[in-house]
Amino acid sequence: MSFINYSSKEINCKIVYYGPGLCGKTTNLQYIHKRMNPHARGKMISLATETERTLFFDFLPVAMGEIRGFKTRFHLYTVPGQVFYDASRRLILRGVDGVVFCADSQLTRMDANVESLENLKINLREQGYDPDRIPMVIQYNKRDIEHVSSVAELHALINYRNVPEYEAVATTGVGVFETLKGVIKLVLIDLTRRSR
Ligand SMILES: Nc1nc2c(ncn2[C@@H]2O[C@H](COP(=O)(O)OP(=O)(O)OP(=O)(O)O)[C@@H](O)[C@H]2O)c(=O)[nH]1
Numbered sequence: 150m151s152f153i154n155y156s157s158k159e160i161n162c163k164i165v166y167y168g169p170g171l172c173g174k175t176t177n178l179q180y181i182h183k184r185m186n187p188h189a190r191g192k193m194i195s196l197a198t199e200t201e202r203t204l205f206f207d208f209l210p211v212a213m214g215e216i217r218g219f220k221t222r223f224h225l226y227t228v229p230g231q232v233f234y235d236a237s238r239r240l241i242l243r244g245v246d247g248v249v250f251c252a253d254s255q256l257t258r259m260d261a262n263v264e265s266l267e268n269l270k271i272n273l274r275e276q277g278y279d280p281d282r283i284p285m286v287i288q289y290n291k292r293d294i295e296h297v298s299s300v301a302e303l304h305a306l307i308n309y310r311n312v313p314e315y316e317a318v319a320t321t322g323v324g325v326f327e328t329l330k331g332v333i334k335l336v337l338i339d340l341t342r343r344s345r
């Protein structure tokens with residue numbers, strides 16, 4: 150739930166990167182952390198296993214300038230994609246304002262993408278959200294790999310809401326900030342609509 154503090158003139162929003170294991174969620178945050186002005190971002194916190202799989206979450210706070218005199222801060226989280234960490238995913242979704250669904254473009258990961266999307270819908274509903282209305286963008290990551298599905302195929306498989314979609318190579322940063330800006334835009338539109 151976005152938090153507006155009128156006395157300190159701050160808006161805080163929570164964005165969650167969701168998607169199957171190894172699709173590149175943590176890599177997105179690492180790239181944002183690396184490329185953002187240190188004044189505009191806080192520390193990145195990663196709770197990972199020894200093999201770098203996300204164990205609980207990654208967290209990165211970023212500042213995005215002012216809107217009508219209010220400082221805007223976005224708290225970026227990733228969930229652990231591995232199927233058995235579902236309780237953690239549910240917890241991390243609490244209070245979410247916007248979702249980046251990160252899909253793995255590799256042909257071998259299509260079932261995992263669909264499974265993760267279904268899991269997202271279930272967990273959003275459980276938290277009282279309508280999965281068809283929450284601000285969301287989709288990222289088709291790993292476009293640099295050889296055996297990938299076409300964007301049209303991915304769109305047909307995943308993007309049933311026809312939300313903004315971005316091709317990405319998170320390791321080199323292609324599409325990473327476009328994705329972030331896309332979800333922030335939707336979150337702010339939603340915030341304006343709700344506070345009217
Ligand atoms: N070739 C290629 N590799 C990528 C890309 N994005 C991420 N990777 C690699 O994929 C692996 C998994 O990336 P992570 O960011 O840890 O994946 P994750 O979604 O956070 O995985 P979990 O924490 O287990 O859910 C790492 O070795 C990354 O370097 C990409 O666009 N292209």
Ligand SMILES: [Mg+2]
Binds near residue numbers: 176201228230
């Ligand atoms: Mg991770």
